[in-house]
């Protein structure tokens with residue numbers, strides 16, 4: 001692997017969108033749906049080792065990161081550790097209060113707000129994120145670019161076809177229990193590529209191959 005592209009902070013959600021596998025409950029070792037401080041620090045150490053090839057790092061996986069009580073500490077630590085990397089977060093916006101937005105803005109972290117449930121709060125939070133200059137994207141991707149998560153959910157699949165960036169660029173994703181998976185769609189990986197508890201030197205040399213899930217994906221896993 002050459003890049004950690006995502007760290008899943010929480011594998012649970014305050015919404016249960018029908019088109020998302022999080023809705024069905026995710027399997028994590030020791031039921032660790034919220035990342036531990038130890039696993040987060042080890043994930044960040046791995047990101048640091050790959051910093052020169054890393055352009056952006058997403059602080060979410062299949063879940064709502066803002067539910068984690070330590071999310072802001074993690075966000076600040078990430079920004080301080082990976083100075084040249086653009087840090088981003090996709091959120092449903094429900095917990096994106098002004099206090100959170102201020103910290104994200106101070107650390108130049110950009111947000112994508114997914115409108116799954118339009119409420120007064122999501123409207124106000126979206127407006128605030130925009131006024132602080134951190135709103136990079138607003139929309140509902142399951143409508144705009146629907147996918148069935150490589151056959152894992154019952155939903156239309158008309159997201160554009162094309163080459164997949166994951167195996168090609170040797171991207172990996174750390175899940176909330178410290179497991180390292182090879183793609184953001186592989187939310188309950190049968191064959192993970194590693195775990196953050198393994199020695200850094202061994203992980204750095206591990207090669208990522210396409211997974212079984214690639215066969216049912218709209219993208220093509222070129223190497």
Ligand SMILES: C[S@@+](CC[C@H](N)C(=O)[O-])C[C@H]1O[C@@H](n2cnc3c(N)ncnc32)[C@H](O)[C@@H]1O
Pocket residue numbers: 013019020021060061062063064065090091092112113114116140141142143145146147148149153155
């Ligand atoms: C799994 S969510 C996690 C982050 C956060 N909870 C959110 O909703 O933005 C990450 C992204 O997946 C998108 N997503 C979820 N289900 C989808 C589907 N069936 N097709 C396309 N995008 C989907 C969401 O809209 C969001 O942009």
Ligand code: SF4
Pocket residue numbers: 012013014015016017020021022023062063064092114116
């Ligand atoms: S799409 Fe986002 S908000 Fe909806 S259930 Fe999945 S993780 Fe939660």
Ligand code: SF4
Pocket residue numbers: 150164165166167182183184185186210211213214215217218219220221
């Ligand atoms: S082609 Fe494979 S690695 Fe790429 S997004 Fe699809 S399932 Fe993931």
